[in-house]
Amino acid sequence: MNDAPAGRAYAETFLPEDEILQNARRRGSEVGAPPIQPGGGAALRFLASAISARAVVEIGTGCGVSGVWLLRGMRPDGTLTSVDVEPEHQRLARQAFNEAGFTGGRVRLISGRALDVLPRLADGGYDLVFCDAAKREYTDYYVESLRLLRPGGIVAFDNALWGDKVADPSRRDPDTVAVRELGKLVRDDERLTPLLIPLGDGLLAAVKTG
Numbered sequence: 043m044n045d046a047p048a049g050r051a052y053a054e055t056f057l058p059e060d061e062i063l064q065n066a067r068r069r070g071s072e073v074g075a076p077p078i079q080p081g082g083g084a085a086l087r088f089l090a091s092a093i094s095a096r097a098v099v100e101i102g103t104g105c106g107v108s109g110v111w112l113l114r115g116m117r118p119d120g121t122l123t124s125v126d127v128e129p130e131h132q133r134l135a136r137q138a139f140n141e142a143g144f145t146g147g148r149v150r151l152i153s154g155r156a157l158d159v160l161p162r163l164a165d166g167g168y169d170l171v172f173c174d175a176a177k178r179e180y181t182d183y184y185v186e187s188l189r190l191l192r193p194g195g196i197v198a199f200d201n202a203l204w205g206d207k208v209a210d211p212s213r214r215d216p217d218t219v220a221v222r223e224l225g226k227l228v229r230d231d232e233r234l235t236p237l238l239i240p241l242g243d244g245l246l247a248a249v250k251t252g
């Protein structure tokens with residue numbers, strides 16, 4: 043964040059992370075599971091709280107930064123179902139969830155590839171779906187998310203700006219193209235009320251209204 047304009051840095055750190063999140067963030071960066079930035083995490087907590095989310099799916103557990111933010115916004119009896127292909131990332135995420143006091147049935151970790159696991163989850167059974175795994179699979183996550191969400195539920199995607207590459211039409215690498223394509227799909231989907239939140243690396247959120 044050092045090179046960001048002052049207002050952007052102020053917004054990003056407006057809600058500072060506690061030691062639990064800072065430690066989870068450090069572990070995520072060390073093992074190559076880059077966590078959502080603090081502003082995006084705070085936005086997730088806000089969204090979960092605004093809809094009193096009880097059942098949330100996370101695609102890309104990483105080391106638990108986004109999961110802790112989500113759980114802190116969810117109802118106290120809510121369950122986070124989080125999918126990741128790397129067991130070591132989920133082991134470190136479990137450590138963060140325990141440190142944050144989210145034990146027992148509050149977190150269901152599923153190890154596996156997202157596109158293998160998601161079809162096993164119930165139609166319309168979830169209040170919020172957060173996507174943060176393989177960027178090239180984002181349009182598949184979008185399709186699965188709309189199936190998983192109840193009416194009025196929210197889908198959110200991290201990295202909607204993808205390091206400012208999405209906004210630059212000359213950038214045509216597969217990840218950038220996939221995130222750009224996702225943006226168009228969400229923006230033009232009449233079943234959704236979308237919002238691109240320019241915090242962190244961009245959080246694309248949408249309410250399933252239709």
Ligand SMILES: C[S@@+](CC[C@H](N)C(=O)[O-])C[C@H]1O[C@@H](n2cnc3c(N)ncnc32)[C@H](O)[C@@H]1O
Nearest residue numbers: 075077078102104107108126127128155156175
């Ligand atoms: C950007 S990190 C997630 C960070 C996490 N959301 C956070 O804020 O702490 C992406 C994670 O997605 C996982 N991943 C990548 N491709 C995947 C796939 N196809 N299925 C499931 N998980 C995947 C990686 O192992 C990694 O832990």
